[in-house]
Amino acid sequence: MIKSPTISFDESAELLVKALGANNVADVSRVLQPLDVTETLEQLERLNTIERALAYRTLPKDRAIEVFERLDAALQADLVAGLQDSEVAEVFAGLSPDDRVALMDELPASVANRLILGLSEKERALTSTVLGYPQGAVGRYMSPEFVITHPELTVGETLARVRAQLDDAESVYTIPVTDAGRNLVGVVSLRDVLRADAAVFVSGIMKSPLSVPATQDAEEAARYCADAKVLVLPIVDAEERLVGILTVDDALQILEDAESEDAARAGGSEPLRRPYLATPVRSIVRARVVWLLVLALGATLTVQVIGAFEATLEQQVVLSLFIPLLIGTGGNTGNQAATTITRALALGDVRPKDVLRVFAREVRVGALLGLLLGTLGFTIAALAFSVPIGLVIGLTLLGVCTMAASIGGLMPLLGKAVKADPAVFSNPFISTFVDSTGLIIYFLIATSILGL
Amino acid sequence: MIKSPTISFDESAELLVKALGANNVADVSRVLQPLDVTETLEQLERLNTIERALAYRTLPKDRAIEVFERLDAALQADLVAGLQDSEVAEVFAGLSPDDRVALMDELPASVANRLILGLSEKERALTSTVLGYPQGAVGRYMSPEFVITHPELTVGETLARVRAQLDDAESVYTIPVTDAGRNLVGVVSLRDVLRADAAVFVSGIMKSPLSVPATQDAEEAARYCADAKVLVLPIVDAEERLVGILTVDDALQILEDAESEDAARAGGSEPLRRPYLATPVRSIVRARVVWLLVLALGATLTVQVIGAFEATLEQQVVLSLFIPLLIGTGGNTGNQAATTITRALALGDVRPKDVLRVFAREVRVGALLGLLLGTLGFTIAALAFSVPIGLVIGLTLLGVCTMAASIGGLMPLLGKAVKADPAVFSNPFISTFVDSTGLIIYFLIATSILGL
Incomplete structure (x- = not known):
C-alpha cells in the first residue's frame, strides 16, 4: 500500500493464496521472502488459521519471532496450537512480559502454566508482576523493565545507567526518577539528559511526573498518555511506588482495541478478536x-x-x-x-x-x-x-x-x-x-x- | 480524574463556572493556578467560547502558550478572536509549523495572512513547506524540523549533531539517514547510537527505513506509523527525498480525529469539531x-x-x-x-x-x-x-x-x-x-x- 516493492500487495496476496492452496512451501517462502515485518503481518492476517500456521513456519527465524510478537494475542494463541513445543517455548520467552500475559489469557490454563514454568527465574518474576493486576487494568499492559535514576545522581551517572540497560529497558527516552523508597518523584527525558552538563544533578533538571495507578482502567490510562502527549507514562502502586511504564505504542494498541470495541458495539455487535478475514464465519x-x-x-x-x-x-x-x-x-x-x-x-x-x-x-x-x-x-x-x-x-x-x-x-x-x-x-x-x-x-x- | 490534587476535578469545574459567572477574575485565576497543562485543557474544553477566552487570559504566560498549543485548531481559532493582536502573534510564532498550518485553516484568510507575515523568515519557510501539501495529506501534519545524519558519518559525529539540535528538532529519538542527494537511505535510533562505539560509521548500524510520501492520506500514514510501532515516520517527496517527519503523537491525534469522525458518521451525524460541551447547540x-x-x-x-x-x-x-x-x-x-x-x-x-x-x-x-x-x-x-x-x-x-x-x-x-x-x-x-x-x-x- 505504501512502499512500492517490485510486486504489489494484492499480487503478493494472490500468489500466497495460490501457493498455499497448492501446498507449495517453496513458493510460499518465495512470496514472503521480500516482505518486511509489517507487510508479512498484513499478509498473515488475511489467511485462515491453518494457512497462517503453514505460512508462518516458512519465515526465517528472526523475522518469525518479530512477527509473532506483533500478532494479536488471539492469533498468537491460534498459532501456538500449530507449532512444536520447542518453538512455542522460544517465542514465549522472547515476548515482553505484558505481551506474554496477554497471550496467556488466550491459552488453555494447562498450556499457559507449562510455558511459564519454562521461563528463566527473572522472566517469570517480571511476568508475575504483570499477571498480578486484574484484566482491564493498565498494570496488565505495562512493562516492568525500565531504567530509573535518582535525584542525587548526576546527569553523567544517569547516562551511564541508560547505556548499561539499553538492551533490557522497554524505553529509555523518558527516565523515571525515584527516591530511596522507590517512590516516583520526577521524570527526565533523554533529550534533557543529553542537553545538560554531565556534572549537573538530576534533581536540577527533572520535571514533575505524570503517573497513573496500576489498577486504573487501561483505556483511561492510555487516553491520559495520549492526551498528555508523553512517550512513557510511569505506573505506580497504591503507595506511589514505581512498578512499571506504559509506552506510547502500547497505549496506541489499547486505544485501537477500545475503539474497535466501541465501533462494533455502536453497530450492535461484539468486537471480533481477530482481523475480519482471519475470523471464521461462525465466530x-x-x-x-x-x-x-x-x-x-x-x-x-x-x-x-x-x-x-x-x-x-x-x-x-x-x-x-x-x-x-x-x-x-x-x-x-x-x-x-x-x-x-x-x-x-x-x-x-x-x-x-x-x-x-x-x-x-x-x-x-x-x-x-x-x-x-x-x-x-x-x-x-x-x-x-x-x-x-x-x-x-x-x-x-x-x-x-x-x-x-x-x-x-x-x-x-x-x-x-x-x-x-x-x-x-x-x-x-x-x-x-x-x-x-x-x-x-x-x-x-x-x-x-x-x-x- | 487520575491524579489526586487537593480538590477534585468536579469541584474545580464547579468553582470555575461560579467564578466566571460572577466575573471574578481573581477567583478564576485561583482555581486554575494549581492545575497542570492537561488539567487546564480539560477545564477549558468544558466552557463556552466567551468563558474560555476569559479563563485563558488569567493563565500565567508560559502555561498559556503550552495550553494554546494543545487546544484543537477550532478552539484556537475561537480564542484568537478574543486575544489582542500582540498576544496572537506571540502564540502563533510559538506553534510548530504543522500546528500553525492547522490553525491557519480555521482562521479568516486575512487574519492568517497577517499572522504569517509577522513570522521570522525561517519560520515562514518552514510553514510554507507544510502549507504546500493538500489538506488531508500527511505533509500537512509533518514536522519539517528534524536532525539527520549520513552513512559516512560516525556515531560520535551523529551524537554531536543530535546535541546541537536538541532545541529545534521535533524528535531526536529516531534519526533519518540521508545521502548526498537528500534521499532517505536509512534510520538509526538514538538507542542504537548510544549503544555503538563512537568511531563506528552510521552505515554500519542503520536500519532500512520505513517512509511514506508527503501526499499520502494522513489517516493511512498515521495508521502505518501505529502499525509499524515507530516513534517517528520519515516523510519523503516524489523523488524519495526526506522532507519531514511524522511523530507518533501527531499520528495519535490524526487517528483520534479520524475515529471521532467514523464514530459520528456511523451514528448518522457529522463530527463536532470541538469537544461536546464546548460546541454551541446550533452547531x-x-x-x-x-x-x-x-x-x-x-x-x-x-x-x-x-x-x-x-x-x-x-x-x-x-x-x-x-x-x-x-x-x-x-x-x-x-x-x-x-x-x-x-x-x-x-x-x-x-x-x-x-x-x-x-x-x-x-x-x-x-x-x-x-x-x-x-x-x-x-x-x-x-x-x-x-x-x-x-x-x-x-x-x-x-x-x-x-x-x-x-x-x-x-x-x-x-x-x-x-x-x-x-x-x-x-x-x-x-x-x-x-x-x-x-x-x-x-x-x-x-x-x-x-x-x-
Missing part, C-alpha cells in the same frame, strides 16, 4: 447473534404497542404507511445523540456528573431538529394526504425527535454510571424504548387529532 | 440535521412501498404489527455488517479488492443469522398468532437477514472504491435500501403464503 455469527436477539426481543414490544392500537389502524390503514418513517427517524435521532455522548465520554470531554447539562442540551437539540423535520413533514403529508394527517405527522416528528435525542443522550451516561459499557447499555435500550414510545406518541396524537 | 443541530433529512427522505420510499400494498394491509391489519420488528432487524443486521467492514477498512484488514470474499462471507453470515432468528420467529409467531403468520415471519427474517448482511457488507467497500467515506456512503443507503427491500420481501411472502 462472526456468534459476535452478532446475541445482539440481534436482544434487539429483536426488545422490538416485540412494538408488536404489542401496535396490537393495542389495532382498532385505530383498522379504521385508518393509512396510518401504517408512516410507521417505518417515524420510528426510523426516532431511532436515528436517538442514535446520533447516543453516539455523540459515547464518544465524548471516551475522550473525557463529558463526565457522568454532567448529566443535567447534557440532558438540557439534548432536549434543545432534539426540539430544534423536531421543529425542522416536523414542519417539513407537515407540509409534505398535508399536500400528499390531508391537513389532519399532516398535523399528525408533523407533531409526532416534533415529539419523537425531542424524546429520542434526550433519551439517546442520557443512556450512555447512565450506562457509565452503572459501570456498563456506554454503547452496550444504550443500543438496545434506545431501540426498544424509543421505538415503542415513538409509536405510542404517534397513535395518541393520531387518535386525538383524527378523532378516532 | 450540534447543524451536524445532525442534514443526515436526518437525508435518512427521512430515504424513508419516504417505505411510505410508498407500504402504500403499494395498502390493499393487502386492509385485508390483514395484523401484518402491520410486525413492520417495526422486521425492518428493525434488517436494519440492525445491515448495520452490524457495515460497521464491521468499515472498521476493517480503517484498520487495513480488508481492501476494496476483497469485495468478493467479503460478499461471500456476509451472505453466509446473514443466512445463518436469518436461519436462527427465522426459526425463533416462526415458533413464537405460530404460537401467538397462526402457523401461516409464523411462516411469513420466519421466511421474511431469513430473507431480510441474508439481504441486509450482504448489502451492509458491500456498501463500505463500494464507498471506498468511489473514494467516499465508507460510513457516509453506507448509512443512508442501508437504511433506505434495506428498509424498502425488506418490506417488499415481507409483503411478497405474505401475499403468496396467505393467498391475498
Whole structure:
C-alpha cells in the first residue's frame, strides 16, 4: 500500500493464496521472502488459521519471532496450537512480559502454566508482576523493565545507567526518577539528559511526573498518555511506588482495541478478536447473534404497542404507511445523540456528573431538529394526504425527535454510571424504548387529532 | 480524574463556572493556578467560547502558550478572536509549523495572512513547506524540523549533531539517514547510537527505513506509523527525498480525529469539531440535521412501498404489527455488517479488492443469522398468532437477514472504491435500501403464503 516493492500487495496476496492452496512451501517462502515485518503481518492476517500456521513456519527465524510478537494475542494463541513445543517455548520467552500475559489469557490454563514454568527465574518474576493486576487494568499492559535514576545522581551517572540497560529497558527516552523508597518523584527525558552538563544533578533538571495507578482502567490510562502527549507514562502502586511504564505504542494498541470495541458495539455487535478475514464465519455469527436477539426481543414490544392500537389502524390503514418513517427517524435521532455522548465520554470531554447539562442540551437539540423535520413533514403529508394527517405527522416528528435525542443522550451516561459499557447499555435500550414510545406518541396524537 | 490534587476535578469545574459567572477574575485565576497543562485543557474544553477566552487570559504566560498549543485548531481559532493582536502573534510564532498550518485553516484568510507575515523568515519557510501539501495529506501534519545524519558519518559525529539540535528538532529519538542527494537511505535510533562505539560509521548500524510520501492520506500514514510501532515516520517527496517527519503523537491525534469522525458518521451525524460541551447547540443541530433529512427522505420510499400494498394491509391489519420488528432487524443486521467492514477498512484488514470474499462471507453470515432468528420467529409467531403468520415471519427474517448482511457488507467497500467515506456512503443507503427491500420481501411472502 505504501512502499512500492517490485510486486504489489494484492499480487503478493494472490500468489500466497495460490501457493498455499497448492501446498507449495517453496513458493510460499518465495512470496514472503521480500516482505518486511509489517507487510508479512498484513499478509498473515488475511489467511485462515491453518494457512497462517503453514505460512508462518516458512519465515526465517528472526523475522518469525518479530512477527509473532506483533500478532494479536488471539492469533498468537491460534498459532501456538500449530507449532512444536520447542518453538512455542522460544517465542514465549522472547515476548515482553505484558505481551506474554496477554497471550496467556488466550491459552488453555494447562498450556499457559507449562510455558511459564519454562521461563528463566527473572522472566517469570517480571511476568508475575504483570499477571498480578486484574484484566482491564493498565498494570496488565505495562512493562516492568525500565531504567530509573535518582535525584542525587548526576546527569553523567544517569547516562551511564541508560547505556548499561539499553538492551533490557522497554524505553529509555523518558527516565523515571525515584527516591530511596522507590517512590516516583520526577521524570527526565533523554533529550534533557543529553542537553545538560554531565556534572549537573538530576534533581536540577527533572520535571514533575505524570503517573497513573496500576489498577486504573487501561483505556483511561492510555487516553491520559495520549492526551498528555508523553512517550512513557510511569505506573505506580497504591503507595506511589514505581512498578512499571506504559509506552506510547502500547497505549496506541489499547486505544485501537477500545475503539474497535466501541465501533462494533455502536453497530450492535461484539468486537471480533481477530482481523475480519482471519475470523471464521461462525465466530462472526456468534459476535452478532446475541445482539440481534436482544434487539429483536426488545422490538416485540412494538408488536404489542401496535396490537393495542389495532382498532385505530383498522379504521385508518393509512396510518401504517408512516410507521417505518417515524420510528426510523426516532431511532436515528436517538442514535446520533447516543453516539455523540459515547464518544465524548471516551475522550473525557463529558463526565457522568454532567448529566443535567447534557440532558438540557439534548432536549434543545432534539426540539430544534423536531421543529425542522416536523414542519417539513407537515407540509409534505398535508399536500400528499390531508391537513389532519399532516398535523399528525408533523407533531409526532416534533415529539419523537425531542424524546429520542434526550433519551439517546442520557443512556450512555447512565450506562457509565452503572459501570456498563456506554454503547452496550444504550443500543438496545434506545431501540426498544424509543421505538415503542415513538409509536405510542404517534397513535395518541393520531387518535386525538383524527378523532378516532 | 487520575491524579489526586487537593480538590477534585468536579469541584474545580464547579468553582470555575461560579467564578466566571460572577466575573471574578481573581477567583478564576485561583482555581486554575494549581492545575497542570492537561488539567487546564480539560477545564477549558468544558466552557463556552466567551468563558474560555476569559479563563485563558488569567493563565500565567508560559502555561498559556503550552495550553494554546494543545487546544484543537477550532478552539484556537475561537480564542484568537478574543486575544489582542500582540498576544496572537506571540502564540502563533510559538506553534510548530504543522500546528500553525492547522490553525491557519480555521482562521479568516486575512487574519492568517497577517499572522504569517509577522513570522521570522525561517519560520515562514518552514510553514510554507507544510502549507504546500493538500489538506488531508500527511505533509500537512509533518514536522519539517528534524536532525539527520549520513552513512559516512560516525556515531560520535551523529551524537554531536543530535546535541546541537536538541532545541529545534521535533524528535531526536529516531534519526533519518540521508545521502548526498537528500534521499532517505536509512534510520538509526538514538538507542542504537548510544549503544555503538563512537568511531563506528552510521552505515554500519542503520536500519532500512520505513517512509511514506508527503501526499499520502494522513489517516493511512498515521495508521502505518501505529502499525509499524515507530516513534517517528520519515516523510519523503516524489523523488524519495526526506522532507519531514511524522511523530507518533501527531499520528495519535490524526487517528483520534479520524475515529471521532467514523464514530459520528456511523451514528448518522457529522463530527463536532470541538469537544461536546464546548460546541454551541446550533452547531450540534447543524451536524445532525442534514443526515436526518437525508435518512427521512430515504424513508419516504417505505411510505410508498407500504402504500403499494395498502390493499393487502386492509385485508390483514395484523401484518402491520410486525413492520417495526422486521425492518428493525434488517436494519440492525445491515448495520452490524457495515460497521464491521468499515472498521476493517480503517484498520487495513480488508481492501476494496476483497469485495468478493467479503460478499461471500456476509451472505453466509446473514443466512445463518436469518436461519436462527427465522426459526425463533416462526415458533413464537405460530404460537401467538397462526402457523401461516409464523411462516411469513420466519421466511421474511431469513430473507431480510441474508439481504441486509450482504448489502451492509458491500456498501463500505463500494464507498471506498468511489473514494467516499465508507460510513457516509453506507448509512443512508442501508437504511433506505434495506428498509424498502425488506418490506417488499415481507409483503411478497405474505401475499403468496396467505393467498391475498
